[in-house]
Structures are given as structure tokens and as C-alpha cells.
Amino acid sequence: MRWLPAFYVAAVLALEPVTPVQWPVSFLLIALPLVAAYAHGPVVVAAITVFAIVFEGVLAGTPCCAGRSVGYLWDRHYVANYVCTFLVGILGTILAVHRIRRERTLATVRSVAETAQRVLLRPVPRSLDRISVETLYVSAAAEARIGGDLYEAVPTAYGVRLLVGDVRGKGLIAVETAATMLGAFREAAHDEPDLIGVAHRMERSMSRHASQLPGGEAAERFVTAVFAEIPDREPVIRIVNCGHPPPLLIGRGRVRELHPTDPSPPINLGALVGDHYHVDAEPFRPGDQVLLYTDGVTETRDRTGAFYPLTERVRAWAGLPPRELLDRLHADLLAYSDNHLDDDIAALAACRAAGAAHT
Structure with a gap:
């Protein structure tokens, strides 16, 4: 699960050169913060959110083999893409905090249950x-x-x-x-x-x-x-x-x-x-x-x-x-x-x- 964000970015990079110009595959990076929230903490999710926004800009402003030209960087659709990624990043950070708290609570409950079992059903x-x-x-x-x-x-x-x-x-x-x-x-x-x-x-x-x-x-x-x-x-x-x-x-x-x-x-x-x-x-x-x-x-x-x-x-x-x-x-x-x-x-x-x- 920790490598899932990297695999996701690799999939986007693999799709980008082979898709038509009117298919902005880089928009898929909006979901990257949520993907990261499955296995990483809030600091990592926030960093991945910044990376996703920067990377979207790189893909929007870089020509590629499909014939794209520089000029999409500040297009309104791409600006909306950056904003959406930022908002999803905030949500992913909150989810990461919530997930870590639940994992810690579950670990505590398991520890208490195991201690109770050793007392109740002693070896x-x-x-x-x-x-x-x-x-x-x-x-x-x-x-x-x-x-x-x-x-x-x-x-x-x-x-x-x-x-x-x-x-x-x-x-x-x-x-x-x-x-x-x-x-x-x-x-x-x-x-x-x-x-x-x-x-x-x-x-x-x-x-x-x-x-x-x-x-x-x-x-x-x-x-x-x-x-x-x-x-x-x-x-x-x-x-x-x-x-x-x-x-x-x-x-x-x-x-x-x-x-x-x-x-x-x-x-x-x-x-x-x-x-x-x-x-x-x-x-x-x-x-x-x-x-x-x-x-x-x-x-x-x-x-x-x-x-x-x-x-x-x-x-x-x-x-x-x-x-x-x-x-x-x-x-x-x-x-x-x-x-x-x-x-x-x-x-x-x-x-x-x-x-x-x-x-």
C-alpha cells in the first residue's frame, strides 16, 4: 500500500503520451492525495498534494509526442484542476489523521484484549x-x-x-x-x-x-x-x-x-x-x-x-x-x-x- 501512489503516478505517465490532446490524463492526479491517504500520514499526504499540483503543471505546459504545445499551464480547466487537487489534498490529509487515530485506538483495544485474555485464559x-x-x-x-x-x-x-x-x-x-x-x-x-x-x-x-x-x-x-x-x-x-x-x-x-x-x-x-x-x-x-x-x-x-x-x-x-x-x-x-x-x-x-x- 505504501507504494500505491508511485504506481498510480506511473500509470498516469504511461497513459499521457498515448492519449489524444483533448484527453487531459493529468486530471487523474486529482485523486493522488486520496490514494496516498490509504497508507501514509498527513505530512506525507500534504507533500504528495504539492507534488501532484506541480506535476499537473509540468504535464500541462510540456509538449509531448502527441503534439501538445506549451500554453495549457494557466488554462482555466487546468487552474480548476489545481484547485480541485488542493481541496482533495486537504480532505486526504484529514482522512490520514483520522485513519492514524483509528489505527492507534485499534492497537490499544487489541493490547487490552490480549492482556485480558492472558488474565482470563492464562497459559x-x-x-x-x-x-x-x-x-x-x-x-x-x-x-x-x-x-x-x-x-x-x-x-x-x-x-x-x-x-x-x-x-x-x-x-x-x-x-x-x-x-x-x-x-x-x-x-x-x-x-x-x-x-x-x-x-x-x-x-x-x-x-x-x-x-x-x-x-x-x-x-x-x-x-x-x-x-x-x-x-x-x-x-x-x-x-x-x-x-x-x-x-x-x-x-x-x-x-x-x-x-x-x-x-x-x-x-x-x-x-x-x-x-x-x-x-x-x-x-x-x-x-x-x-x-x-x-x-x-x-x-x-x-x-x-x-x-x-x-x-x-x-x-x-x-x-x-x-x-x-x-x-x-x-x-x-x-x-x-x-x-x-x-x-x-x-x-x-x-x-x-x-x-x-x-x-
Whole structure:
């Protein structure tokens, strides 16, 4: 973009010698200040405006191969051309100032959003008690960095405890709800002896948070979530699924969905549908891997409207370690959607290292 004014002048110079006398191609230079305003600051735009006026005079007063003669320099049409270029230059300078201010504002907003994300979704250690953990977060909006999707991994006395959730709704209230959810989980994961206790603790925290929301927001603000626990000395993984997409268990060349045998209600809907939470246990041996994700993954569509076939795609990557698995998933989602993701995406992959579990 910075070279666009030069290319524009070169195009005018290329047209000028091959056009008839009655075609004053130099009039095209009126737009040069606006072209410069796309990529340059106000000082450069002002200088280019002066250059455009001088150059128009040079073209108007110089004979060329088409038979033009000196005498157009102060012709009224060319004088009007100089005036128009000057006025457009003023407009281009103002636009350049406005563009730079917006770019600075956008940079500040992005910096604040990235800082908020680091606080809200802080980096997860890659190794937790012999459990390798990797995360992925993708915002559907180009200018956004945070939203209602969340993840966390906490090493506790009971094993590594994992969370992936999705807050209903968008905007600042969703971000605030996600922050409340994560804060409550980081405390409950250490205090509660089992996942059912964690889920009840989360329900109480979210109910208190929702009661402070205005109007009907309280009844509509809920979170789908998956809580998982990987004990260090047991070859199992325990899962409480609260209305969330089922995790994928990857191991020994197989990939299968871990559907709950008794579904648990989303967080903050316990008062409406009952707060009965159920734990499922599955074998989780050394080398096995679990993938937790939000519905932004499975609801990604291609050009025909077909949903992303997550289980089928992951089968081809079953032997990859967590980081490579998530990187491949990210690239494949972008390719499948033709770089048009409609929803935020959060995913967490955890793998038990060899020799990590003991019966």
C-alpha cells in the first residue's frame, strides 16, 4: 500500500503520451492525495498534494509526442484542476489523521484484549504431574481475542483436573461470566474431593453471579461444561458432562466419543432442572489422550453447510502428541470453513505419559 501512489503516478505517465490532446490524463492526479491517504500520514499526504499540483503543471505546459504545445499551464480547466487537487489534498490529509487515530485506538483495544485474555485464559503449563496438556483458543471475530469459551487445567492432590466450557451468549456479560466460572473452578478444584463436589460448587458460584445480573439475564445465563479428573495413581479418567459436547478419547489407534451415561445439567440450571451430577469413569492408560472442545468445533460448516466431522478427522491424527494434534485441528478447521469461522473455539488436549499411572 505504501507504494500505491508511485504506481498510480506511473500509470498516469504511461497513459499521457498515448492519449489524444483533448484527453487531459493529468486530471487523474486529482485523486493522488486520496490514494496516498490509504497508507501514509498527513505530512506525507500534504507533500504528495504539492507534488501532484506541480506535476499537473509540468504535464500541462510540456509538449509531448502527441503534439501538445506549451500554453495549457494557466488554462482555466487546468487552474480548476489545481484547485480541485488542493481541496482533495486537504480532505486526504484529514482522512490520514483520522485513519492514524483509528489505527492507534485499534492497537490499544487489541493490547487490552490480549492482556485480558492472558488474565482470563492464562497459559496452562505443558506438563502437570506427568500429564501433557495443550490448549487452543480461536476467536471468530478478527478484532476480538476473548469471549465466552473457556478452558483450565489445575494440578491438585486428587490429580489433574480439567475444564472446558461455553457460556451462553456473547459480549461483555459472557466474558464476565467466563471469568466467574474460571475463578470458581480454580478454587473448587483444590478444595473438593470429587468432581461432583466441584460441579455443585460451580453451581452455587454461578447462581450467585447470575442473581446480580439485570432483568431476565439471570435465568438465561448458563454454562455448558465438561469437568475431567486424571488421577496420578489410577489408570482412569473421570468426567462430569454438564450439557457439553462429548470429549474424544484417543488411544491405541481408536477414537471414540465419551457420551455421559446420565447427563448432568448445565451450570446455573440446577435450580430449574435439578442439580443431579453424574461421574463417568473410563480407562485412561499411558499414551492415551483426551480432547475436550467447545461446540464451535463441531458446528463449523463448509460451503455446502455440512458440519465439521471431528471424530473422522481426528482418527487420522490419533498418533500425534497434543500440540501437533491441536495445530492440525486448527489448520483443518480453517481450511474446512474456507477461513470463515462462525463461532469462537476452545479446545484442550491432555495425554498421559508412559509410566504415569500405577494401580
